[in-house]
Amino acid sequence: xxxxxxxxxxxxxxxxxxxxxxxxxxxxxxxxxxxxxxxxxxxxxxxxxxxxxxxxxxxxxxxxxxxxxxxxxxxxxxxxxxxxxxxxxxxxxxxxxxxxxxxxxxxxxxxx
Numbered sequence: 001x002x003x004x005x006x007x008x009x010x011x012x013x014x015x016x017x018x019x020x021x022x023x024x025x026x027x028x029x030x031x032x033x034x035x036x037x038x039x040x041x042x043x044x045x046x047x048x049x050x051x052x053x054x055x056x057x058x059x060x061x062x063x064x065x066x067x068x069x070x071x072x073x074x075x076x077x078x079x080x081x082x083x084x085x086x087x088x089x090x091x092x093x094x095x096x097x098x099x100x101x102x103x104x105x106x107x108x109x110x111x112x
Contacts, residue, residue, distance in 0.1 A: 062093060
């Protein structure tokens with residue numbers, strides 16, 4: 001079970017990731033003020049019943065974390081493609097699609 005403060009941080013930060021961009025589990029943890037807690041992010045996304053943009057979170061190497069051709073991987077790939085994120089061989093090119101928050105977002109919106 002993920003504590004309520006962590007849930008709020010994760011949801012708030014993930015809501016800032018724009019359409020057409022992705023973040024890694026570790027990057028999301030860092031931006032949410034939870035450095036080193038990438039596995040906590042994965043655990044929360046897996047168990048969350050809240051409508052969140054979970055499909056924008058991928059592994060740091062750009063791969064979709066679900067087994068290739070699984071229902072979840074296909075759903076994530078479909079959602080990313082619908083937002084303009086190119087997915088090739090179950091992988092996203094991080095150099096092109098990784099979210100890099102601007103200075104205003106880092107200083108004013110992220111409170112962690």
